[in-house]
Amino acid sequence: RLTGAEIEQAVAEGLAVAFDAGRELENDDIDQALSQIVPFVETYEEQVKELRDWARRRARRAGTDRSLRDLFSEAHAEELSGWRP
Numbered sequence: 213r214l215t216g217a218e219i220e221q222a223v224a225e226g227l228a229v230a231f232d233a234g235r236e237l238e239n240d241d242i243d244q245a246l247s248q249i250v251p252f253v254e255t256y257e258e259q260v261k262e263l264r265d266w267a268r269r270r271a272r273r274a275g276t277d278r279s280l281r282d283l284f285s286e287a288h289a290e291e292l293s294g295w296r297p
Contacts, residue, residue: 215252222246 214222225248226241253260 213251213253214246214249218249218251219246222249 222242222245225245227237229241229244230237
C-alpha cells in the first residue's frame with residue numbers, strides 16, 4: 213500500500229522522465245517510478261503496527277457516530293445551521 217505522497221512522487225518522477233525524453237507522460241513512466249519506491253509502511257513496518265495498535269485501543273474514529281448525532285435536537289441543529297465563521 214502506498215501513501216498519497218508516494219503516489220504523488222511517482223507521478224512527478226514520471227513527468228520528469230517524460231519531459232527529459234521530450235514526450236508526453238505515459239503509464240510506463242509512472243509504473244517505472246512506482247517500482248523504485250519502497251513504501252513507507254514497509255520501511256517503518258513495526259512503527260506503523262505499533263501506532264495502529266495504539267489507535268485501536270486509545271483513539272476515537274473520525275467518522276460520524278450516530279449516537280452522538282442523536283444527542284443534538286433538531287432545534288439545536290437549526291440554531292447551528294445559521295452560524296458562519
